[in-house]
Amino acid sequence: MNERFPQPTVRPEEARPARGELRISPERFDAILDGMLDVVVTIDLHGRILTANHACAEILGYQPAELIGKNIRLLMPEPHSSQHDSHLERYRITGKAYILGNTRELPVLRKDQQVILCELSVSRIEIAGRAEPILCGSFRDVTARKQVEVALAESERRFRAIFDSEYEFVGLLNCDGTVLEVNSAALRMAASQRAEVIGRPFWETPWWRHAESERARVRDAIARAAQGEFVRFETTHMGKGGSVVNVDFSLKPVRDENGKVVLLLPEGRDITVIKQALQREHAMMKAFAEIGESASLLAHEIKSPITAVNAALRVVAKHLGEDEQVVLAELVERMQNLERLMRRTLSLTRPLQLSLAPCDLRKLVKESIATVKSQAEAARVAIEAEMPQTCPTVPLDGQLMGEVLTNLMRNAIEAMESGGKVRVKLLPSEDSLRIAVADSGPGIAESVRATLFKPFVTTKKVGNGLGLALVRKIVEAHGGTIEASNVASGGACFEIQLPLRARAQLAATPA
Numbered sequence: 001m002n003e004r005f006p007q008p009t010v011r012p013e014e015a016r017p018a019r020g021e022l023r024i025s026p027e028r029f030d031a032i033l034d035g036m037l038d039v040v041v042t043i044d045l046h047g048r049i050l051t052a053n054h055a056c057a058e059i060l061g062y063q064p065a066e067l068i069g070k071n072i073r074l075l076m077p078e079p080h081s082s083q084h085d086s087h088l089e090r091y092r093i094t095g096k097a098y099i100l101g102n103t104r105e106l107p108v109l110r111k112d113q114q115v116i117l118c119e120l121s122v123s124r125i126e127i128a129g130r131a132e133p134i135l136c137g138s139f140r141d142v143t144a145r146k147q148v149e150v151a152l153a154e155s156e157r158r159f160r161a162i163f164d165s166e167y168e169f170v171g172l173l174n175c176d177g178t179v180l181e182v183n184s185a186a187l188r189m190a191a192s193q194r195a196e197v198i199g200r201p202f203w204e205t206p207w208w209r210h211a212e213s214e215r216a217r218v219r220d221a222i223a224r225a226a227q228g229e230f231v232r233f234e235t236t237h238m239g240k241g242g243s244v245v246n247v248d249f250s251l252k253p254v255r256d257e258n259g260k261v262v263l264l265l266p267e268g269r270d271i272t273v274i275k276q277a278l279q280r281e282h283a284m285m286k287a288f289a290e291i292g293e294s295a296s297l298l299a300h301e302i303k304s305p306i307t308a309v310n311a312a313l314r315v316v317a318k319h320l321g322e323d324e325q326v327v328l329a330e331l332v333e334r335m336q337n338l339e340r341l342m343r344r345t346l347s348l349t350r351p352l353q354l355s356l357a358p359c360d361l362r363k364l365v366k367e368s369i370a371t372v373k374s375q376a377e378a379a380r381v382a383i384e385a386e387m388p389q390t391c392p393t394v395p396l397d398g399q400l401m402g403e404v405l406t407n408l409m410r411n412a413i414e415a416m417e418s419g420g421k422v423r424v425k426l427l428p429s430e431d432s433l434r435i436a437v438a439d440s441g442p443g444i445a446e447s448v449r450a451t452l453f454k455p456f457v458t459t460k461k462v463g464n465g466l467g468l469a470l471v472r473k474i475v476e477a478h479g480g481t482i483e484a485s486n487v488a489s490g491g492a493c494f495e496i497q498l499p500l501r502a503r504a505q506l507a508a509t510p511a
Contacts (some may be wrong), residue, residue, distance in 0.1 A: 039118075039139035042125070045092050045132050047071045047084060059141050061111035077109045100124055108139060116143045169237075169247070169268035175261060177202045177222040186268065191240045202266065207237040210244065225251040225264050237268065246272040354477055359396040361433065362387050365424055368405035375410065380419030383409065387426040392500055394433055400474045407467050408437040408494050415441035415492065431500055438493035443486040452484055
């Protein structure tokens with residue numbers, strides 16, 4: 001018994017008037033029906049509408065009086081309209097109807113011929129004194145709800161398509177780390193099924209099973225992300241067949257409109273190939289460093305004997321005749337070439353130490369032309385420079401870039417045995433500066449184009465093949481590129497592209 005609201009004791013004879021008062025008059029019954037938000041109609045077993053409430057006007061467009069006496073088929077689009085009478089006839093004969101006691105979604109035809117979708121519930125009502133029962137149908141318009149459901153399903157489909165098409169590993173977690181969603185890429189990587197991971201703590205999923213230290217690490221990351229921190233670190237996942245995958249992992253908090261963290265977004269990027277490439281590059285750089293160190297020692301060991309031999313040859317030459325002096329002079333030149341070759345080889349193995357400073361390219365081009373002027377005149381080659389009146393100042397190592405220009409111009413001069421022309425162009429743009437050195441010689445043979453910048457590859461009668469390799473190294477050390485091609489009018493063209501840098505960077509660049 002409810003002590004706060006004690007129930008009065010009512011004798012049976014006192015309860016009879018109360019039960020009588022519960023009897024509903026026709027007027028009160030009509031008022032109740034008209035107060036319902038759903039359409040309610042009653043029909044006889046032949047489909048004739050007996051009653052209809054006021055909701056028909058708002059939902060179906062019919063006033064109740066327009067429906068009473070009409071066949072219920074009026075509210076049905078085809079093919080339901082043509083089939084309804086046969087359904088009722090079968091019910092009258094067999095007493096069985098699949099729709100009674102159930103709720104089904106069916107199309108309903110409004111007065112304006114618009115079809116809406118309704119949930120229809122039909123019940124059988126026995127009325128005292130009436131030979132046949134009547135059927136009561138309740139119509140609930142669910143058109144808007146179904147449209148929302150379809151839109152949500154379409155949105156879910158699009159989300160799933162985008163989610164699963166991601167190349168990266170992507171998931172969705174509750175703030176406690178429970179897995180809500182995960183994309184196909186992540187599942188494929190771990191050879192897992194969606195059902196194996198949904199609803200589980202993230203650190204207990206297959207991606208982390210290989211290492212307790214990583215499970216502890218990700219638990220800590222989830223706790224930090226749930227507090228609003230963006231967490232990122234390199235880790236490993238367990239992949240197919242027990243393989244270990246290097247992953248750039250991040251955990252991003254997702255906030256609601258009030259700024260509260262409501263979800264966590266884990267993302268993983270497979271960097272295994274990158275890590276392997278970095279390891280190979282590190283091993284290669286280490287090998288190059290060892291080669292450079294060995295080359296440095298070798299150059300030092302060779303330089304002293306070469307210097308001594310050269311000095312001895314000069315002394316011996318004083319006591320020989322002219323013919324013998326010519327032979328010795330040639331030997332001296334060969335020894336000097338050997339020394340230069342060692343120095344240039346050493347320069348390729350060592351990393352370049354650039355001394356950057358704001359450089360006037362116009363002045364640098366003029367100085368480089370002056371350096372090769374005597375060689376050009378001897379070969380009957382004219383050198384022309386096409387430069388704008390003003391040129392952006394670029395941070396460069398002037399000495400090394402001067403070597404690049406003089407090397408390219410010397411190569412162009414040597415390519416023209418019977419004279420010709422070399423043209424040097426400066427072509428500045430908004431974000432870069434191009435330097436082109438073109439000649440009117442025979443051009444670059446297709447057979448050597450692929451190996452043009454490789455060390456010790458040359459087509460010259462005299463040369464060691466290190467010049468262009470060193471040129472490319474200097475250009476790339478400046479963040480630039482160099483390309484070789486043949487011009488339409490004949491001859492070869494080497495084009496350097498250098499990035500322009502901000503003035504703030506120029507001011508910070510060590511001279």
